[in-house]
Amino acid sequence: MHKRILHGIVACAIMTILLAACTIRDAASIPTGPMVKMGNATFLQDTITIKKGAKVTLVDTVAVTHIITNGYWDGSTQKPAKEAGAPAVNLNFTGNDTSSTPPFNTAGTFKLYCTIHGGMNLTVTVQ
Ligand SMILES: [Cu+2]
Known part of the structure; x- marks a missing residue:
């Protein structure tokens, strides 16, 4: 019993x-680390500060394609450019999906942008 x-x-x-x-x-x-959400044609915040070695997780919150890479929009002109120490970012989003950059291993200020949407810029500050 x-x-x-x-x-x-x-x-x-x-x-x-x-x-x-x-x-x-x-x-x-x-994902529990730094995160930036994307809307129809914008990053929902245009800056983020992270610690050295962190990745940035990008969340596509809508059914819209985004292609995120190194560089920035200067007015209506794309300026692809990878700063010294920046990880090579090349992320394709097809809508309602999530992906992370490689780690940012160097302190500094780094720019990412969407090649599809004019003015869709994100500045990543690494401390
Ligand atoms: Cu976009």
């Missing part, structure tokens, strides 16, 4: 551990 109760307790404990393990894995799949 006691043995049966003990088995029940052990089974419950195992189930709890398995559930906890699943919960932890789900939480780990959600």
Whole structure:
């Protein structure tokens, strides 16, 4: 009789551990680092400050394509340019998706832009 109760307790404990393990894995799949959301033709914030070694996760919140790379819009002119120390960024978004830059391993100010949407600039400051 006691043995049966003990088995029940052990089974419950195992189930709890398995559930906890699943919960932890789900939480780990959600990016927790620096994040910038994108709308129809803009970054929803145009600057972000991160720590050296961090990646920037870009979240496309709408069903719109964005192509993000190194450089900036100067008025209506694209100025592709990769600063010294900048990671090479080349991210294609097809809508409602998420992707991260490589890590920014050098302190400084780095510019990213969307080649599709004029004026869609993001400045990344790395400390
Ligand atoms: Cu865009």
